[in-house]
Amino acid sequence: MKIAAIIQARMGSTRLPGKVLMDLGDETVLAHVVRRLRRATLIDEIVVATTNSTADRAIVRECQHLCARVFRGAENDVLDRYYQAAQCIGAEGIVRITSDCPLIDPEITDNTIRAFLERRPDYASNALQRTYPRGLDTEVMTRDALECAWRQAQLSYQRAHVTPYIYENPDRFYVLPVKCDTDYSSHRWTLDTPEDLAFLRAVYDRADNDDSVSWRDVLALLDQEPELVALNRDVLQKALQEG
Secondary structure, X not given: OOEEEEEEOOOOOOOOOOHHHOEEOOEEXXXXXXXXXXXXXXXXXXXXXXXXXXXXXXXHHHHHHHOOEEEEEOOOOHHHHHHHHHHHHOOOXXXXXXXXXXXXXXXXXXXXXXXXXXXXXXXXXXXXXXXXXXXXXXXXEEHHHHXXXXXXXXXXXXXXXXXXXXXXXXXXXXXXXXXXXXXXXXXXXXXXXXXXXXXXXHXXXXXXXXXXXXXXXXXXXXXXOHHHHHHOOOOOOOOHHHO
């Protein structure tokens, strides 16, 4: 089974425009995501799925700099963008990653993919029943499940967020939650606001901008410097229906 990670990326974030190309240490946020995923052992190919918008030419240029494959598609129908990207590269298992997660951990991504390969669900995710920090989210689905969602999903948020149609229909799909033994879900390591950026820059600064820092290293750092958690503690997660 060919496993492909598709990273969705665009410049038009509503809360923090251009966030995926913002500087994080000596690299862009997107660069950290790509390079960290390249250390996952169960991913056969990585594709950055961006849009046909003129503004997203900047993402194409960054992908060229990173020697990363890029696919361009619909701006608002992200489900269609994913489906077309998966078709283009012949993916049989599709790993959904968002480009605002510069601490995405290859070990955790591999664990989710491994559960998918061993248990053979239609869809596996470590965010269904959240136990990992927000920002380490990994979703894996079969080509058939993605195609079914692409054909059947009608609501705007289902098109914008790719996978809701699948996990909202457990009677139609075998859905597998992947959980950690300890609940770390109170941690927020994603990028959506200036406060999140301040937190992530502080973490990378403490790690000497080395993107091999693991999620357990970050947990240890936050135990040593709990004041860092306060940098984005009060950020509210954007509601799914907002797109």
